[in-house]
Amino acid sequence: MSQSRQIKRLADYQAPAFLTHSIELEFVLDPAATQVTAISKISRQGAHQLPLMLDGHGFELLGIWLNNVPLTDYQQTDEQLVLSQLPDEFELKIVTQLNPAENTALEGLYLSGGAYCTQCEAEGFRRITYYQDRPDVLAVFTTHIIADGKSYPHLLSNGNLIADTLLANGQRRVSWFDPFPKPCYLFALVAGDFDELTDSYTTGSGREVALKFYVDKGNQQRAVFALESLKRAMLWDEQEFGLEYDLDIYMVVAVDFFNMGAMENKGLNVFNSKYVLANPQTATDVDYFNIESIIGHEYFHNWTGNRVTCRDWFQLSLKEGLTVFRDQQFSAAMGSPTLCRIDAIKTIRTAQFAEDAGPMAHPIRPEQVLEMNNFYTVTVYDKGAEVIRMQHTLLGQAGFRRGMDLYFQRFDGKAVTCDDFVQAMQDANERDFSQFRRWYQQAGTPQLRVTSAQDDALASFTLTLQQHTDATADGSPKLPLVLPVRLELISLDLSYRQQHLLVLTEERQSFVFEQVPANVRAVVLADFSAPVKLLQQISLDDLLFIAANASDGVARWDAMQQIWSDLVRQSVVAAHPVLIPASLLAMFRQLLDQPLDDLEFTAELLALPGFDTLAEQYPQIPVDSILDTLQSFRQQIASQLTAELTRCYQRLPRQPYQYQSMQVGIRKLQSLCLGYLAQAISATVISQKNAAADSDVITQLLQQHYLQADNMTDRQATLTAAVQAGLDLAQPLLLDLLEKDGHDPLIFDKWASLQVSLPTEKVFELIENIVNYPQFSWNNPNRVRAVFSAFSHYNPQQFHRADGRGYQLLASIVGKIDHSNPQLAARLVTPLLSWKRYDEARQLLIQQQLGQLRDQPGLSNDLFEKVARSLS
Ligand code: ARG
Ligand code: ZN
DSSP: OOOOOOOEEGGGOOOOSEEEEEEEEEEEOOSSOEEEEEEEEEEEOSSOOOOEEEEOOSSEEEEEEETTEEOOOOEEOSSEEEEOSOOSEEEEEEEEEEOGGGOOSOOEEEEETTEEEEEOTTTTGGGTSOBOOSTTOOEEEEEEEEEETTTOOEEEESSEEEEEEEOTTSEEEEEEEEEEEEOGGGOOEEEEOOEEEEEEEEOTTOOEEEEEEEESTTOGGGGHHHHHHHHHHHHHHHHHHOOOOOSSEEEEEEESOOSSSEEOOTTEEEEEGGGTOOOTTTOOHHHHHHHHHHHHHHHHTTTBTTTBEESSGGGHHHHHHHHHHHHHHHHHHHSOHHHHHHHHHHHIIIIIHHHHTSTTOOOSSOSEESOGGGGOSHIIIIIHHHHHHHHHHHHHHHHHHHHHHHHHHHHTTOEEOHHHHHHHHHHHHTOOOTTTTHHHHOOSOEEEEEEEEEETTTTEEEEEEEEEEOOOTTOOOOOOOOEEEEEEEEETTSSOEEEEEEEEOSSEEEEEEOSOOSSEEEEESGGGOSSOEEEEOOOHHHHHHHHHHOSSHHHHHHHHHHHHHHHHHHHHHHTSOOOOOHHHHHHHHHHHHSOSOSHHHHHHHTOOOOHHHHHTTOSSOOHHHHHHHHHHHHHHHHHHSHHHHHHHHHHSOOOSOOOOHHHHHHHHHHHHHHHHHHHHTSTTTOOSTTHHHHHHHHHHHHHHHHHTOSSHHHHHHHHHHHHHTTOTTHHHHHHHHHHHHTTSHHHHHHHHHHHTTOOSTTHHHHHHHHTTSTTOOTTOHHHHIIIIIHHHHHOHHHHTOTTSHHHHHHHHHHHHHHHHOHHHHHHHTHHHHTGGGSOHHHHHHHHHHHHHHHTSTTOOHHHHHHHHHHHO
16 A cells, blocks of 8 residues: 655644534444445635545545535545535535454554444544544534444444434444534544443532443453542542533443553543553552543543644644643642652653654654654653643642633634643733743753852852753754743751742853851752753762752652762763662661651652663663663662561561552552562572572562462562562463463563563563463554563663664564554654664664664555654
């Protein structure tokens, strides 16, 4: 199939020449030949003679009627239908035929297991019928679904159910009407045989909403947590933003085949089953957290995305950045703001910084796109959320709320731009955000350099901030940005504490603070108040002081992170791992022995930064030095603190599983202790005379932790620790997990991801094995990611092997998957794109793999765009 490589530009935006006001769809479902009849009411916008251009491909056109008269005078290209000489207002009827069973790209209408479902964002609706597939065309949708009622008892679409009839041929015809005009990317259809979990929610103004979750047979109870999360999200949005739900029914369907996390289709969310199904045996604490957050995310889209939508896809961050910010605030309100913030920061410092430093760098509002699906990125989503957060920081809670209120007042029912959003924030608060808007135009991670000077005689303290952003691959400008910088000044004796919000707008600015006692220490960028790389020369003692004393938990954690980064840097320079300073080990001892409080946070303080976080601090990534150093640090901690780690592990009480913060903390801290302890007995470190005894004790601890566990979180803790340390006990326990629970797809995925994180060459053999299991399927994105994403992200040792075997494996899989699922292929390829950041030998190895991919016949636009940009 030939694809045009047509780049689309924001600068070329033109308002639609025609509007579609309503569309009535009828689907006669059949696995290989589904017939779709679409009747649209369309009108010309303004005085012009332009043709109507409809998008569509990947189906068979069976007929077109204009005002009920067959139409034969049209042009059909690969991807469009062009209709000329149309009246100003007309009805267009189009009949198409599709093959959902062969749709492995999982865009448009496809089969997931035995169920039909759709994914239309960004441009999937054009695989169903010819239509103006752009978000600024908002129509009222009516949907009729005809299918065999026995095989497909649930026939679902957007809006409210309006009819359900039995046809003469025994088929059922179900009709849905969605009164809210919407772009076609929010259309959804689901047909299947599910278990149903039902509840209801009454909104603040008294509207009773039916809540319905549809999951695979036998899984009803596994949807309870998601359902409860939904109710919490509905209440939170009313309390926080005064936003209520607007239809009589809210449905969530969980499917096993899904390219992304979930989709906010109006009134009918479709979810990756991984983000709905949970019970203690199958889901970890992290899964529970993600489910609550993604359920919230999709629900919050009902206002930020659906009621107010995007004018064009370059504005994607309008809905995604804002909705991620909203889901982060929700998660923070349901649990710990500090831990949620740490989570978000890790995403920015790994994936987002990498994206900004690589060939796919783009501003949160991109300016040109070949394949829109390539721009559902950490930049648009997560950096986009940081940009919203900075507005929240600058305006304060109440000011931000005023801006949101004005935004909905102005734009409800409309398709708008990021500029419209900022304008509402600005107008509601009488502020000038013109410079702030640069955040939407500039790619790249600003570096924030900090220096300070204390003048004891004048009792003044001066902080100088300097910003700079390196050039990025997209060539976007690099002007000074508005950086809100949270600061705390603390005196060493703790008698003085002041918090400030500085706003850096110039390239370089000094801020002077008067009446400051001698010996204050500055905590800069508390709460990670701007998404920047902080550069400051600060001693180990001062960092330990901040880690112990800053008011902001995020800053305390960050100080620990910086301590490790500094030690890694010293090791890289020295070309061998340095010894961990005694004062740092003393801090660890103290944390391990402290009262049982805030355990999850304690575990974060005690955790080393990951390989990815550290890598992003170097223009040329010293892969081997970082890996060796991390390994050495883990083992130094393990051997120096064996007794303390064991004691900490043992004094933490275990209770029957509940997803509840005290327990989550216990499990996380125990898991951290086990992770270090396993390193103490990993083959390479056993030393001293009591090594053998320690080894038995620790092995037993690990084994008991697994065997006595009543939940997946604890089991996974043992398995992760054992696999990472290369311990023999890992394999029998993994086999146990597979035999007992491996029939469940989500457990199979966990098992596979654990296997592929084995840091030895044996992992290649394991991978060959895994893909031959009956549970594995090349067409299922969750299965493929569980093996290959996990391998490239969680196994840096083997992925970055000097002989190139890791790169070769990933590239070959990407090339294979591209034929069936381009979106998935384009996501998997990401770790290869930044080849220029590695040493020369690795550069050559990766470049060669990318070159082969580029030359592959029939390469999708998704993969082409990324590979070509990377090689240019
Ligand atoms: N809008 C969805 C969300 O909640 C993501 C859907 C993206 N889908 C895609 N094929 N790119 O974030
Ligand atoms: Zn979203």
